[in-house]
Amino acid sequence: MELKRVVVTGLGAITPLGITVSEYWDGLVNGVSGAAPITRFDASKFKTKFACEVKGYHPDQYFDRKEGRKMDLFSQFAVIVADQAVQDARLDDESLNKDRIGVIWGSGIGGLRTFQEECVAFANGDGTPRFNPFFIPKMIADISAGHISIKYGFRGPNFVTVSACASATNALIDSFNYIRLGMADVIMSGGSEAAVTEAGVGGFNALKALSERNDSPETASRPFDKDRDGFVLGEGAAAIVLEEYEHAKARGAKIYAEIIGGGMSADAYHITAPHPDGLGARNVMQNALKDAGIKPEEVDYINVHGTSTPLGDVGESKAIEHVFGEHAYNLNISSTKSMTGHLLGAAGAIEAVASILAIQNGIVPPTINHFTDDEEFNPKLNFTFNQAQKRDVNIALSNTFGFGGHNTSVIFRKFVD
Amino acid sequence: MSEIAEKVRAIIIDKLGVEESEVTPEASFTNDLGADSLDTVELIMEFEKEFNVSIPDDQAENIATVGQAISYLEEHAK
Numbered sequence: 001m002e003l004k005r006v007v008v009t010g011l012g013a014i015t016p017l018g019i020t021v022s023e024y025w026d027g028l029v030n031g032v033s034g035a036a037p038i039t040r041f042d043a044s045k046f047k048t049k050f051a052c053e054v055k056g057y058h059p060d061q062y063f064d065r066k067e068g069r070k071m072d073l074f075s076q077f078a079v080i081v082a083d084q085a086v087q088d089a090r091l092d093d094e095s096l097n098k099d100r101i102g103v104i105w106g107s108g109i110g111g112l113r114t115f116q117e118e119c120v121a122f123a124n125g126d127g128t129p130r131f132n133p134f135f136i137p138k139m140i141a142d143i144s145a146g147h148i149s150i151k152y153g154f155r156g157p158n159f160v161t162v163s164a165c166a167s168a169t170n171a172l173i174d175s176f177n178y179i180r181l182g183m184a185d186v187i188m189s190g191g192s193e194a195a196v197t198e199a200g201v202g203g204f205n206a207l208k209a210l211s212e213r214n215d216s217p218e219t220a221s222r223p224f225d226k227d228r229d230g231f232v233l234g235e236g237a238a239a240i241v242l243e244e245y246e247h248a249k250a251r252g253a254k255i256y257a258e259i260i261g262g263g264m265s266a267d268a269y270h271i272t273a274p275h276p277d278g279l280g281a282r283n284v285m286q287n288a289l290k291d292a293g294i295k296p297e298e299v300d301y302i303n304v305h306g307t308s309t310p311l312g313d314v315g316e317s318k319a320i321e322h323v324f325g326e327h328a329y330n331l332n333i334s335s336t337k338s339m340t341g342h343l344l345g346a347a348g349a350i351e352a353v354a355s356i357l358a359i360q361n362g363i364v365p366p367t368i369n370h371f372t373d374d375e376e377f378n379p380k381l382n383f384t385f386n387q388a389q390k391r392d393v394n395i396a397l398s399n400t401f402g403f404g405g406h407n408t409s410v411i412f413r414k415f416v417d
Numbered sequence: 418m419s420e421i422a423e424k425v426r427a428i429i430i431d432k433l434g435v436e437e438s439e440v441t442p443e444a445s446f447t448n449d450l451g452a453d454s455l456d457t458v459e460l461i462m463e464f465e466k467e468f469n470v471s472i473p474d475d476q477a478e479n480i481a482t483v484g485q486a487i488s489y490l491e492e493h494a495k
Contacts, residue, residue, distance in 0.1 A: 066434030130466065133458040
């Protein structure tokens, strides 16, 4: 059977750089850091006291109290960005067949704050179980997709992918596959995460995964810098509306870009450490290129996973050199996590938006906070350090990798009829 | 109005996000105040916590209106 073409027709974002897509993009091209001292709880006893929180967020601006109270923050973010994308893609059109519109979302963790608060309340009680009836439906990761479908009446395929920090890219690839197989016309994809809680920061601190540069939060996320010391936890969400091309064309939808390939692989190596030579990263990019039917030389920009951890950045850069050969040195590479921090299961969503907007605007957002070269990285690689670069981006590839050894890559191309 | 009735009404306003004027004695949680089955469970739990009582399920089923909640709690609250 002939596979259908799939295009991007709507975007939404709420990130540490702003509460709309345009604020997010402005922050990216201007090299703004979203890191600051933690405000969501008292972090004074924690090894890491900063994070990339969404600033100035008040649920009352988006939800009535009863509605907001029944959603964990990660679901609130999901509904907000889905709403932006619904408006952007004009999916609030009564003539659309809602049975053919799905929601495939990504979240690595789900409602961590809800889980933490309910367990703490039980532990502080006399042993009588007084769990809130909304505890489970607030906490489970899949409820985000459920809320979006209920709000807009989207009755097509509906689920959430869970693969830690690769979750949202898995959601995009699944959405792409269902549409190109003809199983849906439109899918609201994306991801959301809200793990800046005591359990989230404490848990990642125990893994020694987080930067502890408390004296300079805004320079802490420094992928590919010699003095990188871990990732900076972020929160937020992004939505990407994927739509079958003929369907989009027939209704005159605005088209941002085309999604042309997805790749998946596993390291099969260690629960949290990446493969030292980037074996899984190498395979996943090759799988994505093969799926897209393009040569490595056709890629202009790679939005890397690049979390700013000592090991992860090395494996990924080795994998890029292996897969792209000499062309690796013509690529623009950047880690936008240097600005947004690491949004875990939502990373693939906000980074897909960055990749799509790089194509649309002809600008590659930078890897900020580069101070000192590290001999681990080939100086011929262009990491787009510190300053955005103008470049006609025809094809962009976005990598995300998750604890468990899950690897995902997705490829977008400038749309040509 | 009794102190219990005041507290019951405050809990209902808070949890169901309704206006004070809607919380009349005859108002049904589900038919008039927009509660679904989970909201009703949550309300009962809040009453138990606030008034330090344990409301058995078979009796909770008979608490469907604001007035019924107030009468039950005026009778059973410690």
